[in-house]
Every structure is written in structure tokens, then in C-alpha cells.
Amino acid sequence: MDVVKPLKINTVLITGASSGIGLQLAQDYLALGWHVIACGRSQERLDALALNELVGATLLIFDISQRDQVQQAGQDLAELLAKTDCQLDLVVLNAGSCEYIDDAKAFDDVLFERVVHTNLIAMGYCLGAFLPLMPRGSRIGLMSSSAIYLPFPRAEAYGASKAGVQYLASSLSLDLAKNDIGVSLICPGFVATPLTAKNDFSMPMQVSVQTASKAIRNGLKGGKREIHFPRRFTYLLKLMSFLPAFVWQKMIANDTQAKPLKDKSL
Numbered sequence: 442m443d444v445v446k447p448l449k450i451n452t453v454l455i456t457g458a459s460s461g462i463g464l465q466l467a468q469d470y471l472a473l474g475w476h477v478i479a480c481g482r483s484q485e486r487l488d489a490l491a492l493n494e495l496v497g498a499t500l501l502i503f504d505i506s507q508r509d510q511v512q513q514a515g516q517d518l519a520e521l522l523a524k525t526d527c528q529l530d531l532v533v534l535n536a537g538s539c540e541y542i543d544d545a546k547a548f549d550d551v552l553f554e555r556v557v558h559t560n561l562i563a564m565g566y567c568l569g570a571f572l573p574l575m576p577r578g579s580r581i582g583l584m585s586s587s588a589i590y591l592p593f594p595r596a597e598a599y600g601a602s603k604a605g606v607q608y609l610a611s612s613l614s615l616d617l618a619k620n621d622i623g624v625s626l627i628c629p630g631f632v633a634t635p636l637t638a639k640n641d642f643s644m645p646m647q648v649s650v651q652t653a654s655k656a657i658r659n660g661l662k663g664g665k666r667e668i669h670f671p672r673r674f675t676y677l678l679k680l681m682s683f684l685p686a687f688v689w690q691k692m693i694a695n696d697t698q699a700k701p702l703k704d705k706s707l
Contacts, residue, residue, distance in 0.1 A: 505566060589604045631646065634651065
């Protein structure tokens with residue numbers, strides 16, 4: 442009698458899985474039958490979301506901004522993969538932060554360092570810990586932003602960090618080709634999450650986390666190098682970027698002045 446081998450279960454690691462886009466991705470991949478390694482810095486928050494009670498979910502607790510914790514997470518993950526005879530098919534480095542510089546003349550260098558460290562340097566920590574565990578044929582998604590297409594007011598720290606992620610993804614895609622590891626740059630527009638809920642300005646064409654998750658999952662499945670959405674918004678930004686600088690600068694300035702700020706308490 443022939444022994445029937447069990448079907449291979451795909452494994453995905455997602456950072457920032459305790460809220461927003463990361464949480465929705467974790468839930469959706471679980472629903473599709475994937476083994477999800479949900480990463481976050483708060484055991485309590487992940488436990489409260491009951492991710493560990495869902496079949497196929499494993500929690501990995503660490504702070505992406507702390508290199509020693511990320512390195513330990515990589516060691517723990519290596520042991521887990523060896524014990525379960527799994528392989529890391531997909532990694533989505535989603536965790537990040539967003540803070541704005543309110544007065545460029547009185548430039549907040551501490552805020553700048555904090556945002557760049559969280560969104561870019563910490564991503565390097567994760568690459569150092571997890572890339573060695575990824576086999577041929579796997580894929581990694583790096584979370585950037587549609588802010589890379591056009592400069593926005595107050596976004597010196599956030600935009601610079603996400604532009605760094607863009608270059609990182611482009612360079613990685615060249616160097617990892619020989620290892621047959623795909624790289625996808627993820628560039629969302631405005632997505633309704635706890636992070637964007639803190640914004641005090643208008644967010645045109647905002648989409649839900651469900652819409653964002655679907656776009657990201659479809660893009661990763663299709664092997665796209667750049668995943669951007671919603672398309673009406675991102676193509677508009679790309680089109681504006683081809684205009685002379687004085688034109689889009691005036692358009693952005695007028696738009697900022699014309700729309701009232703949102704109440705931060707909402």
C-alpha cells in the first residue's frame with residue numbers, strides 16, 4: 442500500500458500582526474489554510490486577539506526595533522521550522538510607524554531618527570534574521586507607502602524612511618535573484634487602521650484593511666514587484682510626479698489649505 446504524504450502547508454511570517462493591515466493579513470491567510478507566524482511586540486495584544494487559538498497560527502513575540510530581540514526571534518523560528526518540518530514560503534515585513542514633523546524649521550531630529558529606525562533600520566534587522574531561513578522559490582514583501590511617489594507636507598521622516606524601503610527592495614530584488622527569492626514592494630494609499638486614525642488631515646480614497654489585504658495577497662501570489670493601491674489614487678500620484686515641481690507643489694499647498702484638519706479626538 443502506497444503511503445500518501447500529507448499536503449504541504451504554506452507558511453507565512455507577518456510582522457506587525459496585532460493590528461491594522463498585519464492583523465487582517467494574518468486572519469486572511471489563516472482562512473486560506475496557511476500556517477501563520479504572527480509577530481508582534483506585545484504578548485497581551487496578540488493573546489487578546491486570540492490568534493494563537495486559531496488553527497495554524499503561531500505567535501512570535503519581539504520588538505522589531507531591538508536587534509537582540511529580532512536575532513533571538515530568528516533563532517526561535519529556525520528551531521520551530523526544524524521541529525515542524527516547515528519552510529518559510531512568504532515573509533511580509535509590515536510593522537512600522539508614522540509620525541510627522543510639524544515645524545520643519547525647528548526640525549525634530551529625535552523624531553526623524555525614531556521613525557527611520559522603526560521603518561527602515563529595523564527592517565534590516567528582520568532581513569538579517571529571517572532571510573537566511575527562506576528557501577528557493579520563496580518571496581518577501583516589504584511595506585513601503587504611496588508617499589514615495591510624491592513629497593507631502595510634514596512627511597520628511599516618514600517619507601524618507603519609506604523611500605529607503607523602496608531602494609532596499611529594488612536592490613534586494615537584484616541580489617536575491619540568484620537565490621530565486623522574489624521581492625515585492627508594497628505601497629498602500631490611505632488604509633483605515635488605528636495608525637491612520639491618528640492623522641489630522643484629509644485622506645482621499647481611503648480603503649478598508651480588507652481591501653488592502655486582498656490587494657497585497659493577490660500581488661504577492663502573482664509575484665508582482667510593486668503592489669500599489671488603490672489604483673486611482675496611486676496612478677494619480679505617479680502622474681502628478683511627472684509634472685514640473687512648481688505645479689504639484691502649488692496643487693499640494695492649495696489642497697492642504699483648502700481642507701480643514703480633522704479633529705484628533707475622532
